[in-house]
Amino acid sequence: MLFAVICRDKPGHLQSRLDTRAAHLAYIEKTGIVKMAGPFLEDGQMCGSLVVLEADNLAAAEAWAAGDPYKAAGLFDSVSVTEWKKVIG
Numbered sequence: 001m002l003f004a005v006i007c008r009d010k011p012g013h014l015q016s017r018l019d020t021r022a023a024h025l026a027y028i029e030k031t032g033i034v035k036m037a038g039p040f041l042e043d044g045q046m047c048g049s050l051v052v053l054e055a056d057n058l059a060a061a062e063a064w065a066a067g068d069p070y071k072a073a074g075l076f077d078s079v080s081v082t083e084w085k086k087v088i089g
Contacts, residue, residue, distance in 0.1 A: 006049075009076060
């Protein structure tokens with residue numbers, strides 16, 4: 001099953017994102033369930049994330065989101081995890 005993890009950064013927390021980016025990318029690599037990912041941009045600056053996971057169920061996707069180093073760093077203002085269906089692409 002595919003899940004979209006949609007994260008919005010707290011305002012003014014770009015430096016926290018930059019400081020934690022290497023750990024976040026290592027987590028993505030280590031877990032092996034990320035199908036695609038990238039930051040949201042506002043005026044050219046990263047301000048959130050979209051991560052598409054392939055997981056067995058919602059609980060597994062939520063557990064992945066809870067383990068993200070960005071979350072541990074307090075970067076996010078909000079996080080939602082929603083089942084997603086790929087139709088195009």
